[in-house]
Amino acid sequence: xxxxxxxxxxxxxxxxxxxxxxxxxxxxxxxxxxxxxxxxxxxxxxxxxxxxxxxxxxxxxxxxxxxxxxxxxxxxxxxxxxxxxxxxxxxxxxxxxxxxxxxxxxxxxxxxxxxxxxxxxxxxxxxxxxxxxxxxxxxxxxxxxxxxxxxxxxxxxxxxxxxxxxxxxxxxxxxxxxxxxxxxxxxxxxxxxxxxxxxxxxxxxxxxxxxxxxxxxxxxxxxxxxxxxxxxxxxxxxxxxxxxxxxxxxxxxxxxxxxxxxxxxxxxxxxxxxxxxxxxxxxxxxxxxxxxxxxxxxxxxxxxxxxxxxxxxxxxxxxxxxxxxxxxxxxxxxxxxxxxxxxxxxxxxxxxxxxxxxxxxxxxxxxxxxxxxxxxxxxxxxxxxxx
Amino acid sequence: xxxxxxxxxxxxxxxxxxxxxxxxxxxxxxxxxxxxxxxxxxxxxxxxxxxxxxxxxxxxxxxxxxxxxxxxxxxxxxxxxxxxxxxxxxxxxxxxxxxxxxxxxxxxxxxxxxxxxxxxxxxxxxxxxxxxxxxxxxxxxxxxxxxxxxxxxxxxxxxxxxxxxxxxxxxxxxxxxxxxxxxxxxxxxxxxxxxxxxxxxxxxxxxxxxxxxxxxxxxxxxxxxxxxxxxxxxxxxxxxxxxxxxxxxxxxxxxxx
Numbered sequence: 001x002x003x004x005x006x007x008x009x010x011x012x013x014x015x016x017x018x019x020x021x022x023x024x025x026x027x028x029x030x031x032x033x034x035x036x037x038x039x040x041x042x043x044x045x046x047x048x049x050x051x052x053x054x055x056x057x058x059x060x061x062x063x064x065x066x067x068x069x070x071x072x073x074x075x076x077x078x079x080x081x082x083x084x085x086x087x088x089x090x091x092x093x094x095x096x097x098x099x100x101x102x103x104x105x106x107x108x109x110x111x112x113x114x115x116x117x118x119x120x121x122x123x124x125x126x127x128x129x130x131x132x133x134x135x136x137x138x139x140x141x142x143x144x145x146x147x148x149x150x151x152x153x154x155x156x157x158x159x160x161x162x163x164x165x166x167x168x169x170x171x172x173x174x175x176x177x178x179x180x181x182x183x184x185x186x187x188x189x190x191x192x193x194x195x196x197x198x199x200x201x202x203x204x205x206x207x208x209x210x211x212x213x214x215x216x217x218x219x220x221x222x223x224x225x226x227x228x229x230x231x232x233x234x235x236x237x238x239x240x241x242x243x244x245x246x247x248x249x250x251x252x253x254x255x256x257x258x259x260x261x262x263x264x265x266x267x268x269x270x271x272x273x274x275x276x277x278x279x280x281x282x283x284x285x286x287x288x289x290x291x292x293x294x295x296x297x298x299x300x301x302x303x304x305x306x307x308x309x310x311x312x313x314x315x316x317x318x319x320x321x322x323x324x325x326x327x328x329x330x331x332x333x334x335x336x337x338x339x340x341x342x343x344x345x346x347x348x349x350x351x352x353x354x355x356x357x358x359x360x361x362x363x364x365x366x367x368x369x370x371x372x373x374x375x376x377x378x379x380x381x382x383x384x385x386x387x
Numbered sequence: 388x389x390x391x392x393x394x395x396x397x398x399x400x401x402x403x404x405x406x407x408x409x410x411x412x413x414x415x416x417x418x419x420x421x422x423x424x425x426x427x428x429x430x431x432x433x434x435x436x437x438x439x440x441x442x443x444x445x446x447x448x449x450x451x452x453x454x455x456x457x458x459x460x461x462x463x464x465x466x467x468x469x470x471x472x473x474x475x476x477x478x479x480x481x482x483x484x485x486x487x488x489x490x491x492x493x494x495x496x497x498x499x500x501x502x503x504x505x506x507x508x509x510x511x512x513x514x515x516x517x518x519x520x521x522x523x524x525x526x527x528x529x530x531x532x533x534x535x536x537x538x539x540x541x542x543x544x545x546x547x548x549x550x551x552x553x554x555x556x557x558x559x560x561x562x563x564x565x566x567x568x569x570x571x572x573x574x575x576x577x578x579x580x581x582x583x584x585x586x587x588x589x590x591x592x593x594x595x596x597x598x599x600x601x602x603x604x605x606x607x608x609x610x611x612x613x614x615x616x617x618x619x620x621x622x623x624x625x626x627x628x629x630x631x632x633x634x635x636x637x638x639x640x641x642x643x644x
Contacts, residue, residue: 280488283490283492285484285486287492288479289451289453289483290556291476291508292507292508293472304494305494
């Protein structure tokens with residue numbers, strides 16, 4: 001297509017959509033002025049006024065909070081485990097995971113190329129990129145990796161938590177010191193990993209023929225859905241130690257994670273139940289008639305269909321959880337946003353809230369966008385036989 | 388107690404593979420099955436006909452416990468049907484069912500549809516289950532579609548897959564619940580042809596259908612169902628040419644017009 005053709009096409013489009021009538025033309029001009037005004041101010045701020053040095057100066061604390069500086073390699077190592085598994089997943093599944101992997105690689109490439117990052121950071125970033133591709137290669141090549149990669153994800157969560165906390169000869173890094181982006185991600189991941197199975201069990205429980213199980217599920221779901229997340233977090237903070245007695249002391253972070261998981265499980269349960277309700281009765285009957293028992297019917301026939309139909313809603317709840325992690329501030333934990341507030345409060349960086357909050361917003365935006373892209377893709381590929 | 392159990396088992400091994408005695412079922416206050424009694428011999432082909440709403444589908448669904456009964460007793464292959472889950476599962480293992488709406492699992496390939504139950508219920512190794520599945524698909528004439536999904540097949544092909552899925556469990560009994568009622572007319576024949584070859588095998592078939600020609604050709608015994616019970620039963624020649632009851636005559640005159 002020649003340049004002129006392209007140009008006339010654009011003009012056609014504008015005529016049709018922007019200047020279709022007098023009123024449209026006026027609205028278009030009005031909004032154009034407003035947009036130009038805002039864009040000018042924003043761009044001027046980003047490229048001229050803003051003093052971005054506040055970000056590199058506080059990058060470590062924004063990312064990992066008070067985590068002992070000499071032990072930050074453990075965070076990197078945990079990240080390595082995760083990106084390697086992601087690479088494997090990319091090699092096994094392809095599709096949208098490719099986009100996700102490229103996004104991750106791009107982020108590490110940016111870290112690698114930024115002028116102000118330290119040598120150690122650059123080396124670690126390079127390692128992450130290499131591991132992503134190594135994972136891809138292995139997931140592509142070896143069939144045993146293909147078979148067991150999902151188990152890898154399940155094992156990795158406790159392994160990473162133990163690694164971060166310190167084990168054996170390693171220096172103990174109390175979870176009270178965890179903070180920033182690290183804490184945000186950890187809470188979100190633990191919540192998602194544990195609330196999904198719990199939510200599925202609750203959904204099954206709510207449809208169970210056993211009266212006690214059904215009523216327990218109903219009461220649990222309705223009570224949790226009837227109270228705000230903050231209440232549940234407070235309850236986890238204050239009541240869990242009470243229930244568990246003196247013998248077992250849970251630290252702050254763990255209590256918050258339990259609170260989040262218990263809260264989100266109720267919502268997952270309702271979403272999954274919605275998915276189960278649209279499965280035709282014939283599917284249950286066909287599975288019964290073949291002689292499959294309850295667990296087999298649910299595992300192989302009902303849940304795969306029910307979950308697939310509610311993927312968009314489930315990813316939506318994942319995004320929500322990710323954003324809700326900011327609420328941990330009320331139980332005096334410092335997530336990414338909490339740390340940002342603290343940085344801003346530092347007299348050394350007075351008046352830099354715009355820079356810091358824009359940076360935080362950008363991180364949330366990138367991650368939430370990637371997640372909603374995954375959900376869109378899964379929506380499309382869930383029409384059977386067409387993926 | 389033991390003698391009673393022995394008696395039931397020996398009855399199962401002998402001639403009758405399905406024994407129903409005074410089967411009663413209510414949907415709320417609606418009395419759907421009114422004391423149905425029936426004995427089916429091993430290898431027999433039974434065709435049940437009757438007006439819609441007469442309870443014939445409900446009746447065959449009680450045989451593999453998809454519908455609970457409130458009164459009466461059912462013994463299948465020597466196992467007395469009860470609330471006991473393991474009894475129910477043991478009966479379902481030997482009793483396949485083909486549905487009006489096929490009810491294939493849409494998220495699995497054709498091959499996986501066929502191998503799921505043999506692998507998990509019969510505990511066969513995957514290779515054996517797949518070998519038998521492919522043979523069955525060949526028999527019903529859709530060997531080349533094994534890797535496709537149900538949604539990519541026509542209704543007639545789906546129903547043949549559903550029959551193959553039932554056969555993959557190698558059941559003693561197969562129940563057909565109006566297997567051709569949801570099909571386009573030009574696809575009915577291909578499904579009936581598969582069913583006819585089955586009727587020639589040693590399997591016990593209980594077929595609910597409106598295909599009178601099929602009933603005349605393959606049935607050992609035809610049951611006419613109305614008002615929640617068997618009104619008349621006998622070999623097809625007798626039922627179709629020389630019915631005793633007025634209700635049977637009326638039904639046949641309407642349907643064979």
